[in-house]
Amino acid sequence: xxxxxxxxxxxxxxxxxxxxxxxxxxxxxxxxxxxxxxxxxxxxxxxxxxxxxxxxxxxxxxxxxxxxxxxxxxxxxxxxxxxxxxxxxxxxxxxxxxxxxxxxxxxxxx
Numbered sequence: 001x002x003x004x005x006x007x008x009x010x011x012x013x014x015x016x017x018x019x020x021x022x023x024x025x026x027x028x029x030x031x032x033x034x035x036x037x038x039x040x041x042x043x044x045x046x047x048x049x050x051x052x053x054x055x056x057x058x059x060x061x062x063x064x065x066x067x068x069x070x071x072x073x074x075x076x077x078x079x080x081x082x083x084x085x086x087x088x089x090x091x092x093x094x095x096x097x098x099x100x101x102x103x104x105x106x107x108x109x110x
Contacts, residue, residue: 019091019093022091022093023057023093025093026057026060026061026093026095027053027054027057029095029100030053030056030057030100031053060095060098061092061093062092064092064093064094065092068090068092072087
């Protein structure tokens with residue numbers, strides 16, 4: 001019984017670690033356009049860049065989550081069932097379908 005709980009705890013820890021690594025990989029992919037660096041000299045500029053990176057990652061995750069939900073809904077509407085165990089392994093952290101090149105600009109409001 002103790003071994004079973006230990007195995008389950010390790011699986012959960014591995015799953016959570018993989019999610020954290022996927023989130024970090026997404027942010028790293030967003031940062032690559034700047035060669036992986038935040039080059040602003042002021043701490044305020046660095047903070048804004050870091051916050052912008054978090055916003056972009058959140059937007060991508062939200063967009064993916066919404067579209068995954070729509071895809072599941074369309075499959076269910078078509079009479080195709082999806083096992084809940086399968087859905088537990090789908091993550092909204094992917095970005096291969098999103099073009100990540102270019103600059104992201106938020107104009108300052110005066």
